[in-house]
Amino acid sequence: MTSIRILVALFVIFTNTCFAQQSxxxxxxxxxxxxxxxxxxxxxxxxxxxxxxxxxxxxxxxxxxxxxxxxxxxxxxxxxxxxxxxxxxxxxxxxxxxxxxxxxxxxxxxxxxxxxxxxxxxxxxxxxxxxxxxxxxxxxxxxxxxxxxxxxxxxxxxxxxxxxxxxxxxxxxxxxxxxxxxxxxxxxxxxxxxRNRYQLGMLEVSPIFKWYSDDFKSGWRGAYSLNQFFAIYAKELGIPRQQMNDLNNQKVEVNFLDYDWNLNSEN
Known part of the structure; x- marks a missing residue:
């Protein structure tokens, strides 16, 4: 019974701490x-x-x-x-x-x-x-x-x-x-x-990466180039493992797609 009370008390403390962090x-x-x-x-x-x-x-x-x-x-x-x-x-x-x-x-x-x-x-x-x-x-x-x-x-x-x-x-x-x-x-x-894809040896990505390229090359997670940033998300971009060396060595061509400014409305 004592151990249960301790666990309950710890849970209450943990919960209150979480809410305090968000308060x-x-x-x-x-x-x-x-x-x-x-x-x-x-x-x-x-x-x-x-x-x-x-x-x-x-x-x-x-x-x-x-x-x-x-x-x-x-x-x-x-x-x-x-x-x-x-x-x-x-x-x-x-x-x-x-x-x-x-x-x-x-x-x-x-x-x-x-x-x-x-x-x-x-x-x-x-x-x-x-x-x-x-x-x-x-x-x-x-x-x-x-x-x-x-x-x-x-x-x-x-x-x-x-x-x-x-x-x-x-x-x-x-x-x-x-x-x-x-x-x-x-x-x-x-x-x-x-909006972002790898096909036929070419990487086609959102123009967000052109507009804010400096942010993606700022050293976050060791990325000092766009290609190094893309390498972090190679799986998501569909880049084959055998192409990773080309990507890291800046040998993969990167093109920027058009941006769709239409309203993101459900209707």
């Missing part, structure tokens, strides 16, 4: 919205979003974003790295969805929210630390520009509401599971032959 910010509203509106398609490689449903629940989304806006910069700076990154990815994705809803259903692409002289990613639509900033400020300033996180897999997590983009995950990111979630996102995206 700085509550993602439950965003998590519920994602589970209700995001549908996984293409054998698990992609997702589509029910924006009509989200439009009917816009008040919940806005409540979540208001709670995020209440986080003080001093609080954020006291969080550990994983909690910061999870918060920023969720904020980016929720703000992108909220931006889409400002014009949905009267748009076919997020680019419809911009113009010849203005980008939707430069609109001040994110409320954070007492300021109103843009999606670019979140991604390129706080996530990439800080050089604190140095994890190229963020490019498989932040979502631009487009079919060409890595899938919007149907759950919120959190500090405890972040590495597992980012790895899952990377594998799902890189194993999607419609």
């Amino acid at each position: 700085h910010f509550n993602y439950s509203t965003w998590n519920s919205l994602l589970q209700e509106s995001v549908v996984i398609v293409n054998a698990g490689h992609a997702s589509r979003v029910n924006y009509s449903l989200l439009l009917s629940k816009k008040d919940r989304l806005e409540d979540y974003l208001k709670q995020a806006a209440l986080v003080k910069e001093s609080e954020f700076n006291a969080w550990d790295k994983n909690e910061q990154l999870a918060f920023l990815i969720n904020l980016y994705n929720a703000s992108t969805v909220n931006l889409i809803l400002t014009k949905y259903p009267d748009l076919k692409s997020i680019k419809d929210l911009g113009s010849l002289f203005s980008s939707p990613w430069k609109k001040d639509v994110v409320h954070l630390f007492g300021k109103t900033i843009s999606l670019d400020d979140v991604e390129h300033g706080l996530i990439r520009g800080s050089h604190r996180y140095n994890d190229p897999r963020v490019h498989f997590a932040v979502n631009c509401a487009s079919i060409g983009c890595p899938m919007l995950r149907n759950e919120a990111y959190d500090a405890i599971h972040l590495d597992q979630q980012l790895e899952d996102q990377a594998r799902r995206f890189l194993s999607d032959p419609s």
Whole structure:
């Protein structure tokens, strides 16, 4: 009986510790919205979003974003790295969805929210630390520009509401599971032959790897070139083992596919 009590006590302590690690910010509203509106398609490689449903629940989304806006910069700076990154990815994705809803259903692409002289990613639509900033400020300033996180897999997590983009995950990111979630996102995206594939001795990949090539060559897991990064995910990309030497020696031709900017809508 004593041993059972000890096990129960240890379980309670462990559970409380896990929740304490996640207690700085509550993602439950965003998590519920994602589970209700995001549908996984293409054998698990992609997702589509029910924006009509989200439009009917816009008040919940806005409540979540208001709670995020209440986080003080001093609080954020006291969080550990994983909690910061999870918060920023969720904020980016929720703000992108909220931006889409400002014009949905009267748009076919997020680019419809911009113009010849203005980008939707430069609109001040994110409320954070007492300021109103843009999606670019979140991604390129706080996530990439800080050089604190140095994890190229963020490019498989932040979502631009487009079919060409890595899938919007149907759950919120959190500090405890972040590495597992980012790895899952990377594998799902890189194993999607419609966006990344190896055939006839040639590697054809998403233009994400061209746009953000420096991030994939920053030394993460020892990768200092695109090919070294691709070698980490050779299995997902369908690269035969016998071609690995050619890949590592930069002898595999890499071409970049076109990007599909159509809205990632379920409808």
